Structures are given as C-alpha cells and as structure tokens.
Amino acid sequence: MIDTVFTILAGALVVAGAGFAAIAALGLLRLPDIYTRMHAASKAGSVGSGMMLLALALVSDSGPETLRAFAAISFVLLTAPLSAHLLAKSAYAVGYKMWPGSVLDEMPKLSVTTGESNTPADPHLASNEDLEPFRQRED
Amino acid sequence: MNRTDFATTFLDVCLDVSLALLALAFFLTIIRIIKGPTLPDRVLGLDMLTSVAIGFIAVLGIDTGFTLYVDITIALGLVGFLATVAFARFILARGKTADDGEKKEVRKIDGDPHESGEGAIASRGAER
Numbered sequence: 001m002i003d004t005v006f007t008i009l010a011g012a013l014v015v016a017g018a019g020f021a022a023i024a025a026l027g028l029l030r031l032p033d034i035y036t037r038m039h040a041a042s043k044a045g046s047v048g049s050g051m052m053l054l055a056l057a058l059v060s061d062s063g064p065e066t067l068r069a070f071a072a073i074s075f076v077l078l079t080a081p082l083s084a085h086l087l088a089k090s091a092y093a094v095g096y097k098m099w100p101g102s103v104l105d106e107m108p109k110l111s112v113t114t115g116e117s118n119t120p121a122d123p124h125l126a127s128n129e130d131l132e133p134f135r136q137r138e139d
Numbered sequence: 140m141n142r143t144d145f146a147t148t149f150l151d152v153c154l155d156v157s158l159a160l161l162a163l164a165f166f167l168t169i170i171r172i173i174k175g176p177t178l179p180d181r182v183l184g185l186d187m188l189t190s191v192a193i194g195f196i197a198v199l200g201i202d203t204g205f206t207l208y209v210d211i212t213i214a215l216g217l218v219g220f221l222a223t224v225a226f227a228r229f230i231l232a233r234g235k236t237a238d239d240g241e242k243k244e245v246r247k248i249d250g251d252p253h254e255s256g257e258g259a260i261a262s263r264g265a266e267r
Contacts, residue, residue, distance in 0.1 A: 007146040014198055018157030018164070021191050028187055034179045037171075041187040048164075049194035052157070055198040057215030059150075060206055068199070068209045075216050076193065076240070083186060083223035084198035090231040091179040 010055040017051030020044045033099040034091055042084035046076050150244065154202045164191045178233075182226040189219030 027040025050073045057069035098105060168191060172184035193212050200206040 001142075002251065004142050004146045010201065011146075011150040014150075014157045014201065015153045015160075017194055018160035018198070019165040020161040021194055022167075024187065025164035025191070028171045028184060029167045034177060035214075037180065037183055041183050041190075045187050046156045049190045049197070052194040052197040053166050053209075056200050056206070056209065061200050065206045066210060068206075068213070072193065072197075072209060072216065075213055079216060079220040080190065083220050083227070085261065086181075086224055086227040087179060087186075088183060090227040091177075093227055094233075094235045096177060096179060104204040106171060122196075 006058045010058040013055035014057070017048045017055065018078060020051065024048060032101070034096055035098055035102075038084050046080035046126050050076055059079050102128030116120055148149050152202075156197060158195075158202075161195050161263060165195075178226075178230060182223060182230070185226075186223045188221060189215055189222075 021044070024040045024044035027044065028037050031037045031040060053069045053073045053076070057066045057073075060066050060069065092107070165188070168184050169185050172181050172188070175181055193215055196208045196212050196215070200209055
C-alpha cells in the first residue's frame with residue numbers, strides 16, 4: 001500500500017521536476033538580460049533537479065541510495081544560489097548592462113571598466129590593488 | 140487492474156513525459172549557449188546544463204533501476220559549481236570586452252531605436 005502511494009508520488013514529482021527544468025530552460029531562452037535569466041536558471045533549475053532526486057529517493061528500495069539522493073539534493077540546494085550570486089556579482093562589477101525596461105538598479109555607483117582587461121600587463125607586477133594609483137595618475 | 144498495476148503504469152507514463160520535457164530543456168539551454176550573446180549568458184547556460192543533467196540521471200535511475208549513477212550526480216554537481224565559480228572569477232579578471240555585442244541585443248528587445256541601454260539607465264538614475 002505504502003509502496004503504491006510512493007510510486008504515484010514519485011511519478012508526480014518526476015513530471016513536476018522535469019516541467020520546472022523545461023520552464024527554466026524556456027526562461028533562459030526568452031528573458032531579456034543576464035540578471036533576469038539568472039532567476040530562471042538558478043531557482044527553477046535547482047528546484048527541478050531537486051524534485052527529480054526526491055522522486056528517486058522515494059522509489060529506491062535500499063537505504064544508501066535514498067541517503068545519496070538526499071545528499072545530492074542538499075548539495076544542489078547549497079551550491080546553486082552561491083554560484084548564481086557570484087556570477088551576477090562579477091557580471092555587474094565588470095559592467096554588463098541591465099535591460100532598459102528594468103525599474104530599479106540599487107547599486108548604480110559602481111565604477112565600470114569597459115573594453116580593457118583588469119589583469120596586469122606584466123605578470124611579474126604585483127596584484128591589481130598595487131596598480132590602482134598608477135591608473136589614477138594616467139587619467 | 141489493481142492498484143499496484145495502476146501505479147506502475149502511471150510511473151512509466153510519467154517517466155516518458157519527463158524524459159521528453161528534459162530533452163526539450165537540454166535543447167533550449169543549448170540554443171541559449173550558442174546564441175550567447177555575452178560570456179555570462181553562456182556560463183549560466185552551462186550551469187543550467189549540469190543541473191538538467193543531474194535531473195536526467197535521477198530519471199534514468201528510476202527508469203532502469205541502475206542507481207549507481209547517483210554518485211556521479213554528486214560529483215557532477217561539484218564540478219559544475221567549481222566551473223561556474225572559476226568562470227565568474229575569470230569574467231571579473233577579464234573585464235568587459237567589445238566583441239560581446241550586448242548593446243545590439245538590448246536595443247532589439249526594447250524595440251525603441253532611440254533608447255539605448257546606457258542612456259535609458261542613466262536617465263532613470265537621474266529621475267530618482
């Protein structure tokens with residue numbers, strides 16, 4: 001009886017997770033800029049794969065498989081927001097523009113570097129912070 | 140048809156439907172990776188690709204009962220996370236390059252030829 005319930009629940013979870021993944025991919029294709037695409041990819045994508053792993057945990061008949069599926073779920077839920085946040089932060093710091101239709105840019109004061117690399121030209125020079133005063137003087 | 144048979148048939152149909160949806164997700168993500176237009180978009184597409192692959196492995200594990208690949212799921216998640224972090228650091232170090240073609244895309248989506256991305260954002264900032 002309980003197996004039957006788990007099987008039906010797993011079927012529903014699998015379809016819902018795959019639907020979330022497909023909607024995330026559709027949003028990745030349709031949304032206008034990198035920051036809005038990140039909503040679709042990091043939220044709906046991680047929920048989709050998490051639901052499919054939960055379905056696997058429900059139907060597997062051995063304990064270690066269930067535990068592994070739960071470990072994978074927790075790992076996905078831990079790392080997906082981290083990587084999305086890091087990618088958005090570096091894209092914004094480098095100066096990729098938001099969509100003109102967006103209503104609010106809460107950190108507009110960040111200095112934007114366009115068209116030039118931030119890495120030092122001479123590899124024997126020290127880090128970027130040491131180069132900053134020279135850049136100011138050139139301006 | 141008793142209840143167990145119904146559950147098994149239902150799971151089979153659900154697995155077929157979800158495999159079709161996952162194939163659609165793979166296809167749309169790969170279109171985004173090819174189209175770009177910027178490097179962060181492509182990195183985001185690759186991140187999405189690993190997360191869809193994790194779900195795909197889970198569905199295959201249910202379908203065939205061969206759950207050895209769940210271990211590979213965890214390793215794939217780790218590799219995808221590290222690759223995205225490394226790419227984010229690379230984007231930060233590289234800076235924005237001119238060949239990204241981002242402005243064209245922004246103007247095309249907005250539909251207003253007089254309002255480019257930079258000016259619109261600046262005027263919005265001035266309004267506030």
